[in-house]
Each structure stands twice: as structure tokens, then as C-alpha cells.
Amino acid sequence: MAQVPEWRFDPLTGRRVLISPDRADRPRAVGPACPFCEGHEAETPPEVLAYRDPGSVPNGPGWQVRVVPNRYAAVRTVEDLPEGYLPAPTDEAPWGRAYGIAEVFVESPTHETVFRNLSHAQATTAIRAWRNRLRYWRDDGRLMFAQVFKNEGSSAGASVEHCHSQLIGLPFVPPRVIEEFRFPDMHPCRFCSWTVNPRLDSRFVSETDMFVAQCPVAPRFPGETRIIPKQHSATFENASDDEATNLVHILFDVLRRIDHVFSNPDYNLIVRSAPFRHEANFHWWIDVMPRTATTAGWEWGTGLLINTMFPERAAELLRAA
Numbered sequence: 592m593a594q595v596p597e598w599r600f601d602p603l604t605g606r607r608v609l610i611s612p613d614r615a616d617r618p619r620a621v622g623p624a625c626p627f628c629e630g631h632e633a634e635t636p637p638e639v640l641a642y643r644d645p646g647s648v649p650n651g652p653g654w655q656v657r658v659v660p661n662r663y664a665a666v667r668t669v670e671d672l673p674e675g676y677l678p679a680p681t682d683e684a685p686w687g688r689a690y691g692i693a694e695v696f697v698e699s700p701t702h703e704t705v706f707r708n709l710s711h712a713q714a715t716t717a718i719r720a721w722r723n724r725l726r727y728w729r730d731d732g733r734l735m736f737a738q739v740f741k742n743e744g745s746s747a748g749a750s751v752e753h754c755h756s757q758l759i760g761l762p763f764v765p766p767r768v769i770e771e772f773r774f775p776d777m778h779p780c781r782f783c784s785w786t787v788n789p790r791l792d793s794r795f796v797s798e799t800d801m802f803v804a805q806c807p808v809a810p811r812f813p814g815e816t817r818i819i820p821k822q823h824s825a826t827f828e829n830a831s832d833d834e835a836t837n838l839v840h841i842l843f844d845v846l847r848r849i850d851h852v853f854s855n856p857d858y859n860l861i862v863r864s865a866p867f868r869h870e871a872n873f874h875w876w877i878d879v880m881p882r883t884a885t886t887a888g889w890e891w892g893t894g895l896l897i898n899t900m901f902p903e904r905a906a907e908l909l910r911a912a
């Protein structure tokens with residue numbers, strides 16, 4: 592029995608939580624019962640985008656990357672979004688239906704579980720799909736913000752092991768995103784000045800023609816790495832085809848280094864891109880967060896994270912890998 596997901600706002604603490612009971616029914620798919628493998632297309636909702644072989648038919652075999660609505664979506668479809676609805680939970684409206692969209696990118700027709708084991712072409716197609724779905728929802732106009740992310744491995748939150756990533760879009764901008772979005776809004780852009788001579792910095796990890804990888808100054812996890820485009824742009828959805836191709840080079844390089852230094856950790860990848868309607872001087876980036884530590888009582892109580900490794904040391908290890 593489907594239950595409508597709701598936002599709840601706690602006026603005592605300002606905390607917002609999405610209550611989504613259907614998420615609990617997610618199958619934990621492994622091996623031959625995998626719904627994401629080619630030939631199992633009927634086990635997912637109909638595709639909204641697919642990169643297909645010539646002559647293949649939608650929702651059948653013969654594809655490289657498929658994008659489908661998330662059957663166990665944390666949010667309710669945007670089709671039901673009422674006009675003038677105030678979607679962000681506040682003091683005046685402490686709960687409300689959670690409207691938005693949730694999509695899954697199935698990144699390989701075969702049962703591959705490690706993103707960096709995909710072919711370069713396959714991964715490039717997946718990254719172009721991220722960009723194209725963000726463009727689609729930006730142009731649709733009903734959403735204010737969407738996040739593309741990947742959880743790889745069960746301790747990073749993945750319930751299906753088959754390579755995939757996700758997009759969740761909301762009709763409001765999460766308060767934390769607004770807060771973080773404000774900081775890079777400075778002139779000149781700090782990322783732009785940093786990417787001019789990135790090797791001079793002790794937190795430098797690696798670079799390609801179009802991207803630089805560094806450990807951020809205040810990382811949450813040992814080995815956390817930030818991938819920054821050299822070309823100033825606020826949004827990932829404006830990335831060119833060449834940037835998508837080049838991004839795979841640096842992403843595979845960073846993931847290989849992290850695997851080597853931290854023994855193949857599970858990880859989260861998060862595309863940090865500006866909200867759809869914005870005026871700030873933002874510079875998009877990607878966070879790669881290896882799950883090399885756990886958060887416990889102190890962190891939950893204070894929101895202050897404890898990291899056991901200086902980013903300068905992590906960068907030194909990653910550079911040498």
C-alpha cells in the first residue's frame with residue numbers, strides 16, 4: 592500500500608526530514624535477479640531516456656545506458672505538483688507532501704558493479720545522460736534544484752549493486768545548498784584562481800586538460816577529493832561533450848588512486864551544481880567521498896565532523912598512487 596511521502600519540519604531544531612515509507616520496500620538486488628540487467632527491462636518503470644543500438648525498441652534489450660523513474664522514489668511525482676504550492680517545510684507549514692522527481696541511471700547493460708571498470712565510452716555515455724536529464728528538468732521549469740549522485744557499495748547506501756546513479760529534483764532549494772552556494776560566490780572566483788597553477792598547492796591530486804582534482808581544505812573523510820572544471824561555469828548541465836569525455840579520465844584516475852590508497856572503499860559521488868535559477872557567481876564541482884570513516888554520536892550531536900587525516904597527507908598519498 593503506497594504511502595505519500597511527506598516533509599516534516601521540527602520548529603524546535605529547524606530540522607527538515609523527508610518521511611518516505613515506500614523506500615523501506617526497496618529490494619536488495621544481487622546477482623541473476625538483478626532488475627537493471629539487460630533483458631529485465633520490464634522490471635523497471637518505462638525509460639525516460641536511453642542510448643540504444645539502431646533498430647532496438649524502447650524498453651527492450653539493445654541499450655548502453657537507460658534512465659528510468661525510481662520505482663521506490665523518495666519523493667512524489669512532480670505531475671501532481673499544485674500551482675502555488677509551498678513545498679519547503681517551514682514553521683508555518685511544518686509538514687507537507689514531498690513533491691519532486693527521482694530517476695535512476697542504469698550505467699551498463701551487463702552486470703558490472705564497479706563504475707571505474709566500465710569502458711571509457713560507456714562511462715561517458717552515463718555522464719552525458721546525467722547532464723541531459725539535468726537540462727531536461729531545468730527546461731521543464733517546475734523544479735528549482737536537482738542533484739545527481741552515485742552511491743557505490745552498501746556502506747555508501749547502495750541497495751542495488753549493478754552500476755547506477757541517481758537524480759533527485761525538488762521544487763525548492765535545500766537550505767544547506769543555499770548556505771554552501773553562498774560561499775563560492777566571490778570575485779574573483781577562488782576555483783578559477785586555484786586552477787591556474789594547481790600543482791603548487793599541497794592538496795593537489797591530479798589534473799587533465801579540463802579538470803583538476805584536489806583534496807578540499809576541510810574534508811569530511813580521509814581521501815575525500817574534489818574535481819573542479821578549469822572552465823568557469825555555474826552548472827554541470829552546461830558542460831560540453833568534450834568536458835563529459837574528459838571528466839571520465841579524471842574521475843577514473845581519482846577513483847583508481849582512492850582504491851589503491853584506501854583499499855577499494857565504498858564511496859559517494861555528488862555533483863555540486865548551482866540551482867536551476869540562480870544569479871550567484873558559482874563554479875560547479877564534483878565531490879568524491881570515500882566511506883573511510885563512520886559518523887557517530889559526536890557528529891550527530893554537533894554537526895561537526897572529525898577526520899583522522901590531514902588533506903595535505905591524503906593528497907600526498909593519492910599523488911603517489
Ligand SMILES: [Zn+2]
Nearest residue numbers: 625628702753
Ligand atoms: Zn545487473
Ligand SMILES: [Zn+2]
Nearest residue numbers: 780783823874
Ligand atoms: Zn570559477
